[in-house]
Amino acid sequence: MASEDWLQRRTYHHTNFWDIRWLLQQKERQGLTISLCLPTYNEEKTIGQEIVIFKAELMDRFPLLDEIAVIDSGSTDKTCQIAAEFGADVYVASEHLAEYGVHRGKGENLWKALYLLRGDLIVYVDTDIANIHPRFVYGLVGPLLVNPEVHYVKAFYDRPIAHSGQLRPTGGGRVTEILIRPLFSLFYPELTAILQPLSGEYAGRRSILEQIPYPIGYGVETAMLIDIYQRLGMEAFAQTDLDRRVHRNQDTVALGRMAFGVARVFFSRLRRDGKIHYDGELPTLMRQFEFAEGNYRLREHTIEEIERPPMIEVEAYRQKFYSEKAPSAPTHPVERQPTV
Amino acid sequence: MTLTVELRRPVEGLPEALKPLRERILSNLTMLARLPAPTGREQDRVQFVLDRFLEAGLTDATTDEMGNAVGRIRGRRGNRTILVVSHLDDIVRPGIEHEIVVKADRVIGPGVSDNAMGAAVVAMLPTVLEHLNIELNSHLVLLGSILSLERGNHRGIRAFLDQYPDDIHFGVCVEGIELGRLDFFSIAMARADLICQMRNSGNQGRGYGSESALVVLNQIINRILGIPTPVRPYTVIRMGKLRAGVSYDTEPTRALLGLEIVSHDDEQVDRIVREMEAICFEMSARHAVEARLDVFFRTRAGGIPFGHRLVSTAIEVMRKLGIEPDQKHTPSEVSEMIARDIPAVTLGITHGRKHQRPKPDYVLIEPILRGVAQVVGVLLAIDAGACDGI
Numbered sequence: 020m021a022s023e024d025w026l027q028r029r030t031y032h033h034t035n036f037w038d039i040r041w042l043l044q045q046k047e048r049q050g051l052t053i054s055l056c057l058p059t060y061n062e063e064k065t066i067g068q069e070i071v072i073f074k075a076e077l078m079d080r081f082p083l084l085d086e087i088a089v090i091d092s093g094s095t096d097k098t099c100q101i102a103a104e105f106g107a108d109v110y111v112a113s114e115h116l117a118e119y120g121v122h123r124g125k126g127e128n129l130w131k132a133l134y135l136l137r138g139d140l141i142v143y144v145d146t147d148i149a150n151i152h153p154r155f156v157y158g159l160v161g162p163l164l165v166n167p168e169v170h171y172v173k174a175f176y177d178r179p180i181a182h183s184g185q186l187r188p189t190g191g192g193r194v195t196e197i198l199i200r201p202l203f204s205l206f207y208p209e210l211t212a213i214l215q216p217l218s219g220e221y222a223g224r225r226s227i228l229e230q231i232p233y234p235i236g237y238g239v240e241t242a243m244l245i246d247i248y249q250r251l252g253m254e255a256f257a258q259t260d261l262d263r264r265v266h267r268n269q270d271t272v273a274l275g276r277m278a279f280g281v282a283r284v285f286f287s288r289l290r291r292d293g294k295i296h297y298d299g300e301l302p303t304l305m306r307q308f309e310f311a312e313g314n315y316r317l318r319e320h321t322i323e324e325i326e327r328p329p330m331i332e333v334e335a336y337r338q339k340f341y342s343e344k345a346p347s348a349p350t351h352p353v354e355r356q357p358t359v
Numbered sequence: 360m361t362l363t364v365e366l367r368r369p370v371e372g373l374p375e376a377l378k379p380l381r382e383r384i385l386s387n388l389t390m391l392a393r394l395p396a397p398t399g400r401e402q403d404r405v406q407f408v409l410d411r412f413l414e415a416g417l418t419d420a421t422t423d424e425m426g427n428a429v430g431r432i433r434g435r436r437g438n439r440t441i442l443v444v445s446h447l448d449d450i451v452r453p454g455i456e457h458e459i460v461v462k463a464d465r466v467i468g469p470g471v472s473d474n475a476m477g478a479a480v481v482a483m484l485p486t487v488l489e490h491l492n493i494e495l496n497s498h499l500v501l502l503g504s505i506l507s508l509e510r511g512n513h514r515g516i517r518a519f520l521d522q523y524p525d526d527i528h529f530g531v532c533v534e535g536i537e538l539g540r541l542d543f544f545s546i547a548m549a550r551a552d553l554i555c556q557m558r559n560s561g562n563q564g565r566g567y568g569s570e571s572a573l574v575v576l577n578q579i580i581n582r583i584l585g586i587p588t589p590v591r592p593y594t595v596i597r598m599g600k601l602r603a604g605v606s607y608d609t610e611p612t613r614a615l616l617g618l619e620i621v622s623h624d625d626e627q628v629d630r631i632v633r634e635m636e637a638i639c640f641e642m643s644a645r646h647a648v649e650a651r652l653d654v655f656f657r658t659r660a661g662g663i664p665f666g667h668r669l670v671s672t673a674i675e676v677m678r679k680l681g682i683e684p685d686q687k688h689t690p691s692e693v694s695e696m697i698a699r700d701i702p703a704v705t706l707g708i709t710h711g712r713k714h715q716r717p718k719p720d721y722v723l724i725e726p727i728l729r730g731v732a733q734v735v736g737v738l739l740a741i742d743a744g745a746c747d748g749i
Contacts, residue, residue: 067461068389075386079379080414097463104463105382149458150393265456 021253022212029162029169029257030214033154036161036259039081045164052085053160054138058128060092062146063101069144069151070105076153078106083157088136089146090128110135116335122325126239130327133229134336141228145219149265159222162257170227170255171247173213174220176264192217193271198278199241202285206294207245209253216244217281220261227251229336233327237277238284242326245288272307276320279305283324368491368739370679373732380483380490384727385466387411387482392468392475393457396448398511402426404447408482408503415485417501425518428503432485432495434742439497440525441741442701443484443734444516444692445477445533446507450714465711467721472713476535476722478503480708480731487731495742500527504692509550512656516692520699529669529741530696530703533734538726539677539685540707543670544662545694547628550619551654553639555579557612558647571610573603575646580616582638586631594622596631625660658694669702669746676736680729702746706734 036042046053055073059066070087077084089102089109099109112128113121115135129143140163144155155174162169195217203210210216217240231246233239247255269277283303289295305320330336368376394403405428412420412430420430428447434440449470451457459468481501488495500523504515520527534540555576580598588594600617604610620631632654639650663670665686674684689705696703708730711722740746 063462064460067463068459071382071385071389071461075382079383101461101463105385105461149456152390265458 022209025209025253025256026212029253031158031162031257031259033158033161033259033261036157036165037154039077039083039153039157042157042161042164043081043083046083046160049164051139051164052137053083053140053142054132054136055084055087055142055144055156056129056132056136057087057089057102057107057144057146058092058125058132059089059094059098059102059146060123060125061094061096061098063094063096063098065148065151066098066146067101067105069146069148070102070107072151072153073144073156074106077156083160084142085138086136088132090132090135092123092125092128116333118335119327119333122235122327124235124237124239126233126242127235127327129239130233130235130330133225133330134333134339139225140222141225142222143220145266147266150263154261155220155264156222158259158261159220162259163222163224166257168254169257170251171223171243171257172221173215173244173256173258174218174261174264175213175215175258176218176261194274194278194281198281199285202282206289207248210244210248212253213244213256213258215258216240220264223247227255229330232329234280234284234324235327236322236324237280238324241281242284242288245285245292249292272309275307276305276322279320280322280324283322284326287324287326368493368735370676370732370736370739373491373735374680374728376491377487377728377731380487381724381728383486384479384483384731385461385724387479388466388471388475388722389459389461389468391478391482392459392466392471395451395453395457396470397451397453398448398506398508401447401505404428404478405503405505408447408478411482412485412501415489417485423519424522425515426505427515427519428501429519430485430501432488432499432501434495434497434499436496437498439528439741440500441495441497441738442500442502442527442530442696442703443481443533443738444502444504444530445481446474446515446692447478447503447505448508448511449473449475450508464725465721465723467719469720472535472711472720472722474535476708476711476727477533480533480734483731484734487735491735493735493739495738497528497742498525499738507692510655513658513692513695516695520695520701527696527701529746530693530701531734531737532692532696532703532705534691534705534707535722536709536711536713537685537707538709538730538733539682540689540705541670541673541677541684541686542688542691542693542705543665543667543673543686543697543703544688545658545660545697546688546690547622547625547660548619548656548658548690549628549632549654550617550656551632551635551652553579553616553618553635553650553652555614555616555642556649558649570646572614572648573611575642575648575650576601576603576614576616578646579638579642579650582642583618583635586634588631589627592622592624592627594620594624594627594631596620619656623660628657658690659698661694661697662688663697663702667702667746668748669704669741672740672745673704673706673733673737676733676740680733680736682729682733704737706730706737708734 087107396404408428417430451469506514603614643650691705693703693705709726
């Protein structure tokens with residue numbers, strides 16, 4: 020089976036890339052630069068540790084990373100102050116490319132990172148990780164440095180959940196198992212080989228990341244997988260086992276809203292790819308119920324999945340990165356539907 | 360007071376020169392602190408320290424027979440050997456997640472101050488010296504010691520000192536806090552668990568006299584409070600831990616009191632231990648329990664004189680760095696070296712807090728580079744001969 024073959028060939032363990040000195044040689048031999056993007060919103064508890072460890076181990080000790088940047092969604096805590104204290108470049112997302120509109124969401128930050136950061140390879144790492152380790156970067160960069168056919172690397176891991184100072188050994192991945200994997204099985208069966216499609220850690224080549232649209236919210240990870248798959252096929256992917264990732268738990272109600280956003284992005288791809296047909300636009304209203312004071316109360320959440328266009332279509336980006344060359348049009352234009 | 364010899368690098372400039380290493384020291388601190396290391400299970404930290412030694416080019420870094428992490432930097436002349444040691448174990452309760460938070464001014468988390476901070480500095484020392492272009496004439500032995508705390512009873516460093524083939528001429532113990540700490544003598548101490556266990560029920564059991572283990576232990580405590588503790592020589596009994604019972608409605612069959620006896624005089628400690636054992640014996644008979652004193656940690660009184668040049672030199676280095684010396688005698692590995700006539704001091708790296716649950720442990724970031732500079736300064740002074748002789 021193709022998926023099993025792919026799993027064998029393209030599934031790595033972070034220990035495959037433990038020799039950072041060797042990775043650095045590969046990077047220099049290929050003349051590549053690598054940027055780390057940390058999207059944040061009120062992450063003062065974990066951001067300091069992430070930057071200290073990444074800077075110390077992957078810039079000061081071995082300069083595998085050329086820059087570490089925090090792209091912040093307007094934190095009201097000390098996230099930005101702490102990040103700057105330990106040497107990260109700090110960008111407030113709303114202050115950049117404002118002429119293209121301002122939205123708030125992780126996907127928005129990742130999209131703007133393409134403009135703000137200069138690396139040929141971009142590594143995205145979430146900032147709520149309590150057990151951060153250099154492997155969260157070198158484990159993802161490794162496949163890109165050793166295999167030119169790999170364009171995008173996804174993380175997977177065990178995911179214990181921190182709870183009241185103790186650890187619960189199982190949990191996490193509920194949206195993946197209940198929503199994403201069934202949908203992939205139905206419509207993009209090859210993508211089921213990506214073990215944790217919603218993991219928040221991934222790395223890609225700028226050459227592909229600039230070609231795909233970015234939903235600004237929950238759906239960005241799912242959209243990336245489908246859109247890169249549609250352009251380059253499974254051979255563009257690899258995945259790396261990063262062992263354990265300790266993070267905050269989200270309650271089921273919050274995950275429900277996440278699933279809603281992901282589903283909207285998913286259905287927009289299905290329609291774009293001609294896999295399903297429906298008239299009009301999907302609703303943006305997510306309805307949930309809560310029990311309080313002896314009554315059930317309806318809670319409505321508006322969850323739009325606004326999509327940013329491929330960065331290569333943004334004039335300011337082309338000016339910054341391709342001013343000495345002929346401005347590039349998308350190399351593999353996607354027939355996109357209006358954003359939903 | 361001035362240093363009697365010229366150091367190869369002015370001590371005052373060291374903190375500034377160390378600035379590029381700040382994040383690497385903090386990275387070592389956070390990654391070490393995240394590794395659980397209860398006494399007897401320090402293997403992950405041992406491996407971490409060894410990896411750092413190896414990465415820094417200490418090719419013969421390895422564990423000794425006991426399991427301590429040992430690295431050596433050969434001196435140009437090898438006319439002295441200096442041991443720098445930090446214990447790797449901590450007393451964080453099992454099951455507590457070692458979650459570390461790095462804020463702009465401090466690092467917070469279980470065990471960061473005692474003693475992930477000290478271990479981070481020892482792990483980093485080869486890199487620090489290389490960064491500063493310092494090549495010592497003396498051999499430098501770096502030790503991450505295991506089995507130090509509580510029932511470990513310094514077994515790690517004692518085994519190391521017993522087995523190390525060459526003479527060690529000076530010792531420096533590195534502890535996370537407090538900056539300014541300067542220990543150079545060892546106080547007599549005994550740490551013990553006093554365990555009160557009900558005898559089994561049945562014919563010989565709780566039929567007569569016996570009560571709740573907690574109640575009996577309370578009576579033992581009252582008797583202990585009656586043991587004389589002279590002001591001179593300074594002597595004190597500290598009762599620090601009490602454990603008994605599982606439920607409101609069940610009398611405990613076992614109760615434990617953790618205590619330490621501290622004195623400037625070994626004989627006072629020996630006397631108090633004997634008196635406590637006699638109390639246990641009497642109360643066992645009177646209340647049909649098994650009460651016993653389990654002494655698991657001992658240090659003997661001793662030290663190097665205040666006028667020793669290692670002490671005066673360390674004070675001078677501290678003052679050059681704006682550190683106010685605070686001479687104490689808290690227990691550390693220094694007592695094991697002093698017991699072997701090795702002049703040694705304990706130095707703290709920064710300010711912070713430890714062991715005040717539920718308040719979390721923390722260390723302040725800003726003083727760390729001065730703390731590291733102080734260790735380097737003392738090594739430079741020893742290497743230059745400033746501490747030779749009394």
